[in-house]
Amino acid sequence: GAVVSQHPSRVICKSGTSVKIECRSLDFQATTMFWYRQFPKQSLMLMATSNEGSKATYEQGVEKDKFLINHASLTLSTLTVTSAHPEDSSFYICSGEGQDATDTQYFGPGTRLTVL
């Protein structure tokens, strides 16, 4: 199947700093990418849908000024957590959907963010 990578896999930062997480589709072009967050022992919560070349669509309750999403190319989407706080500590996972819009989404390995 198709491969999606995320970088970094783990990041620890101080409160008030910004962190950028990259999501890359390695062997396919992802027209749409999705960003999820997952709290311990819970399911994935969709944060936003990112379409190449356009603004992301955020789910209700997700602050778009805090979680900046950029989808500059068909193989790269980035999530920047601005002015991070301890409550932003979570596991962030992205997934990509191919240009032919097949119903299989391919997930990245996730990024563990810890804000001190």
Added chain:
Amino acid sequence: GNSVTQMEGPVTLSEEAFLTINCTYTATGYPSLFWYVQYPGEGLQLLLKATKADDKGSNKGFEATYRKETTSFHLEKGSVQVSDSAVYFCALSLNQAGTALIFGKGTTLSVSS
């Protein structure tokens, strides 16, 4: 609305036991159905999928059959191994481009030797 309901865990089994994790769904139209597995500290891996009624998805000894009449997609394995210990997520797709998967809450499986 569209939703997925999974049996609550954790499910604790001995090696070689039979596994069933129930999953039912509510959806408009004709969704595709998936099982994803998440090992500790890792992202989600597609385990199997089915795209239409009566389809059976299978992989690594796991099976699930798309039952439209009961709106179910139960995951089964005849003989579990310790290495199957993970969290299992049932999900559906509305088959609309640009629409995220809808996940169940996940079921933790713990297999002991």
